[in-house]
Amino acid sequence: MTHKDEFIERLETYLDDYEGVTPLPDAVRDAIRAELPHTKQTGPLTGRSRFLSMTLQLPAPARYGLVAAAVLVAVVIGASIFSRGGSVGGPSASPSPSPSASPSPTAAPTSPGPWSLLDSPQEGTLPAGDYYLDIPAYPARIDFTVPEGWWYFWPTTREVADVHAILVDSLDTGAANGSAWGLSFAIVDEVRVDPCDSAAGIMDPSVTQSADALATAFGTWADFPATVEDVTIGGYSGKRVEVTRGETFCLATAFYTPTGYQFDLQASTELPAPDQFSFLDVEGAVLVIWTTDFPATTPFEEDGGASPDPEAHVADQVELHDILGSIVIEPR
Amino acid sequence: MERRLVERAMHGDEEAFDLLVGRIGDSLYSVARRILRDTTLAQDATQQALLAAWRNLPQLRDPDRFEAWAYRLVVNACHAEARRERRQRGNLRLLPHDEPMSPDPASSIATNDQIDRAFRKLSVEHRSVVVLVHYLGLTPAEAAETMGTPAGTARSRLHYALQHLRTTIEADAGVTHQRGTA
Numbered sequence: 001m002t003h004k005d006e007f008i009e010r011l012e013t014y015l016d017d018y019e020g021v022t023p024l025p026d027a028v029r030d031a032i033r034a035e036l037p038h039t040k041q042t043g044p045l046t047g048r049s050r051f052l053s054m055t056l057q058l059p060a061p062a063r064y065g066l067v068a069a070a071v072l073v074a075v076v077i078g079a080s081i082f083s084r085g086g087s088v089g090g091p092s093a094s095p096s097p098s099p100s101a102s103p104s105p106t107a108a109p110t111s112p113g114p115w116s117l118l119d120s121p122q123e124g125t126l127p128a129g130d131y132y133l134d135i136p137a138y139p140a141r142i143d144f145t146v147p148e149g150w151w152y153f154w155p156t157t158r159e160v161a162d163v164h165a166i167l168v169d170s171l172d173t174g175a176a177n178g179s180a181w182g183l184s185f186a187i188v189d190e191v192r193v194d195p196c197d198s199a200a201g202i203m204d205p206s207v208t209q210s211a212d213a214l215a216t217a218f219g220t221w222a223d224f225p226a227t228v229e230d231v232t233i234g235g236y237s238g239k240r241v242e243v244t245r246g247e248t249f250c251l252a253t254a255f256y257t258p259t260g261y262q263f264d265l266q267a268s269t270e271l272p273a274p275d276q277f278s279f280l281d282v283e284g285a286v287l288v289i290w291t292t293d294f295p296a297t298t299p300f301e302e303d304g305g306a307s308p309d310p311e312a313h314v315a316d317q318v319e320l321h322d323i324l325g326s327i328v329i330e331p332r
Numbered sequence: 333m334e335r336r337l338v339e340r341a342m343h344g345d346e347e348a349f350d351l352l353v354g355r356i357g358d359s360l361y362s363v364a365r366r367i368l369r370d371t372t373l374a375q376d377a378t379q380q381a382l383l384a385a386w387r388n389l390p391q392l393r394d395p396d397r398f399e400a401w402a403y404r405l406v407v408n409a410c411h412a413e414a415r416r417e418r419r420q421r422g423n424l425r426l427l428p429h430d431e432p433m434s435p436d437p438a439s440s441i442a443t444n445d446q447i448d449r450a451f452r453k454l455s456v457e458h459r460s461v462v463v464l465v466h467y468l469g470l471t472p473a474e475a476a477e478t479m480g481t482p483a484g485t486a487r488s489r490l491h492y493a494l495q496h497l498r499t500t501i502e503a504d505a506g507v508t509h510q511r512g513t514a
Binding site for chain 1: 344346349350353354357358360361362365366375378379382383386387388389390391411412415418444447448451452453454455456457458462463466467481488491492493494495496497498499500
């Protein structure tokens with residue numbers, strides 16, 4: 001038996017034994033019974049409304065309202081979603097995590113556009129062209145141009161998503177899981193005090209109010225050396241923070257979006273895999289553009305079977321810069 | 333899970349739903365406790381998940397999928413509870429950090445205490461995939477479906493969660509060993 005087997009076996013024993021067998025308390029069952037007569041069942045859905053409902057994974061307790069429902073949607077999405085650039089069998093073959101009844105148009109753009117990125121399924125290969133995001137989650141409309149060979153994803157239903165990733169396809173590196181290399185738009189809601197320790201809590205909400213404050217906040221993580229510089233993208237200025245890993249491995253989460261999406265940092269210390277965050281002050285809010293502007297294979301690509309290559313993404317860096325250079329942020 | 337019971341509950345039969353709660357409630361609660369590691373939060377999450385199940389049952393397309401659907405609801409409810417807890421407590425520490433305890437001299441592998449300390453440091457999202465795969469016995473693909481994520485996301489989360497657990501436990505064991513031999 002290997003050490004790994006012993007570890008997994010021990011972990012499973014630990015999980016089995018955790019606090020022993022404890023039935024659902026009667027008080028909870030009684031509370032549920034008491035609520036049923038006052039809780040109206042929703043009617044069966046069809047078509048698009050069914051898709052949306054199922055994608056939303058059904059609303060949370062009514063007392064938390066629609067916002068909480070949105071939270072439920074996004075919070076379940078994996079932090080490694082950005083690792084998905086190009087998946088086994090090709091992105092277009094990857095089923096959405098939601099029910100298959102996607103109502104979205106799937107036809108590839110055949111003209112310059114611009115096309116709404118959201119006029120697509122939740123993930124897949126992104127045909128070359130001009131795209132835009134014009135949704136309430138972001139403080140302004142974002143236009144950008146994508147070359148061939150890129151892949152896109154947003155982690156939850158289109159109406160509430162506040163993270164949208166544009167990742168280079170990983171097929172050329174041989175990584176089965178994806179690339180984790182590219183860029184993403186996002187909004188910061190909560191910043192972790194310690195990326196390595198979820199129990200350390202979140203920073204004061206004031207750190208999310210400006211690009212300067214966010215840059216300062218990201219610079220406080222002891223285990224993640226950061227550099228800060230001025231940046232201007234799409235006509236808006238702000239701060240660009242590059243975060244690198246310290247010497248100790250940890251599963252690092254940087255922040256959560258308003259819908260609860262957990263945004264992780266690159267997860268390896270063995271490779272030059274920094275995360276860059278451009279915080280832009282846009283119309284009273286802060287728009288985040290995350291990038292992986294480094295040439296080497298990502299830790300996730302190596303996990304997916306790609307051979308380490310310090311220059312794997314050199315050409316991709318040129319395209320990434322082109323995408324960033326194409327970004328136009330337009331106030332509504 | 334009896335399809336007939338689910339169908340009755342889908343049509344508003346409260347007694348049938350109560351029977352379903354009796355059959356699946358303990359399991360949902362067990363999952364919630366392991367993910368949240370807090371009895372009160374786990375009770376809240378389970379209650380909210382079951383009420384959400386009742387409310388939305390008519391939208392369930394396949395009654396045979398009730399159990400998997402219920403797990404999905406409870407995982408979502410766990411994440412919502414954890415998020416609410418984060419917001420309420422702000423930058424306060426959510427969980428106590430225990431000091432390393434003496435290692436088990438009879439074993440070179442992790443003790444429950446070491447696993448427990450490492451497990452606490454995982455985010456709720458990462459705990460979820462570990463619980464779904466290594467407690468419920470789901471495959472990563474099934475866990476992905478339960479969490480509502482792509483399969484690659486679940487695999488990645490699981491990979492890094494286990495790596496984190498191993499690394500944290502090894503570091504913990506090193507500290508413990510040093511203390512024990514000092």
